[in-house]
Amino acid sequence: MTNAVRTGDTIRFRDSPCISAFAAVGGKRESEGPLAAKFDLLFEENTLGELTWEKAESRLQRYCLDLALKKGRCSPQMLDLVLGGDLQNQCTATGYTMRELDAPFAGLYGACSTMAEAMGLAACLAAGGCVSRAAALASxxxxxAERQFRTPLTYGGKRTPTAQWTATAAGCCLVEPQGPGPYVRAVTFGRVRDYEICDINNMGAAMAPAAAETILRYCEDTGCAPSQFDAVYTGDLGIVGTRLLKELLEKEDMDLKNHRDCGLTLYxxxxxxxxxxxxxxxxSASVLCASVLPALQKGELNRVLFLSTGALMSQITFLQGESIPGVAHLVELSAGREEGE
Structure with missing residues (x-):
């Protein structure tokens, strides 16, 4: 009997893979936020001793991965695969991180949806017997990000009220077929949706339709309702996207009372x-590993839906006047293996 059963866009696991270890690392702004005490490591200087911001991000990732490995009591050589990504052109932050690590690597780009994408794929591979231990990593x-997508910091441009602050943070978790929880119960990989948003300073509005559709598809596939969960986390819609998500779901007669957004949780x-x-x-990667997974591990949360949302534009498509497509991937998490049966 196969361990994974697919219904619609959702893959459910009979024998749920576990998240054996996790770590979150952040920078200066994160050290001033409400989750500061929950991070494994925080830096007061965002250069991390490097000469460029890009190198600093790779260093941030490496610290995070090393911490997760240490907490999981394993070495890089014990990893069958690292699934990871970032926002830099061609995922160079993760690529440069992995050149220092002798482990198989699959680079991912889902923009801000990368963490749920990486964790979902790692769970599928673990459940299918393809890996005994995989790392899911995003930063x-x-x-x-400002230098790449908008304007260099030295330009001193004024930010709009709809703009969101790109986190200087990383999250990493190790996924294995067996072990103590938390557990990955199901995964819904999202479809790309375009709400014809062209404002690069309004990512929340661009991503909200994809988040709404992924939630609706998961509920249709599984017969579950959001009210059956302790929380539904999205990452990261912010104020504007959160408001739009609730409006879109209300039109489908779905009231999302237990919603929490990672963009409004981190800061x-x-x-x-x-x-x-x-x-x-x-x-979303750092909120997951600093707050959500520890709460599941301690039994403070029992069942959670975790979505990472991504805006799939580039600086080139923006300059060409293209609209901004969005995607959202969902992972169902539980404290116990039998939760939700």
């Missing part, structure tokens, strides 16, 4: 100058 760096939008909230591939 972003505010300064590197305090009332006291930190982050405009509409946080974003970046490292945003």
């Amino acid at each position: 972003s760096h505010f300064c590197a 305090d939008v009332r006291h930190q100058d982050v405009q509409a909230g946080g974003s970046g591939a490292g945003c």
Whole structure:
């Protein structure tokens, strides 16, 4: 009997893979936020001793991966595969991280949806017997992202109220076929959706339709409702995208009362100058590994839906006047292997 059963866009596991270890690393802005005490490591200087922002992000990733390996009591040589990505052109932050690590590597680009994509793929491979231990890794760096997608920091441009602050953060988790929880119960890989948003400073609106559709497809495939979960995390819609997500789901007669957004969890939008909230591939990755997985491990949460949302544009498509497509991948997590049966 196969361990994975597919219904629609959702893959459910009979024998759920486990997340055996996880770690979260952040920078200066994250050290000033409400989750600061939950991070494994925080830096007061976002250069991390490197000469460029891009090198600093690779160093951030390596610290995060090393911490996860240490907590999982394993070496890089014990990894069958590393699935990871970032926001830099051609995933160079992760590529340069992996050149120092002797382990098989599959680079991913899902923009801010990368962490759920990596974890979902790792779970499928573990459940299918293809890996005995895989690492899911994602990061972003505010300064590197601003230079690539918008304007260099020295330009001093004023940020719009709908803009979101790219997290200088990374999250990493190790996924194995067996072991103590938390567990990956199911995965729904999202479809690309385009709401015809062309404003590069309004990522939340661009990603919200994809998040809404992935939630609806998961519920249709499984027969579960959001109310059956302790929380539904999205990452990272911010103020604007969160409002739009709830409006879209209300039209489908779905009330998302237990919703939490990673972009509004990582930072305090009332006291930190982050405009509409946080974003970046490292945003949902760090919230997952600093807050969600520890709460599941301690039994503070029992069942959670975790979505990472991504805006699939580039600086070139933006300059060409293209709209911004979005995608959202969903992972169902539980504290116990039998939760939700």
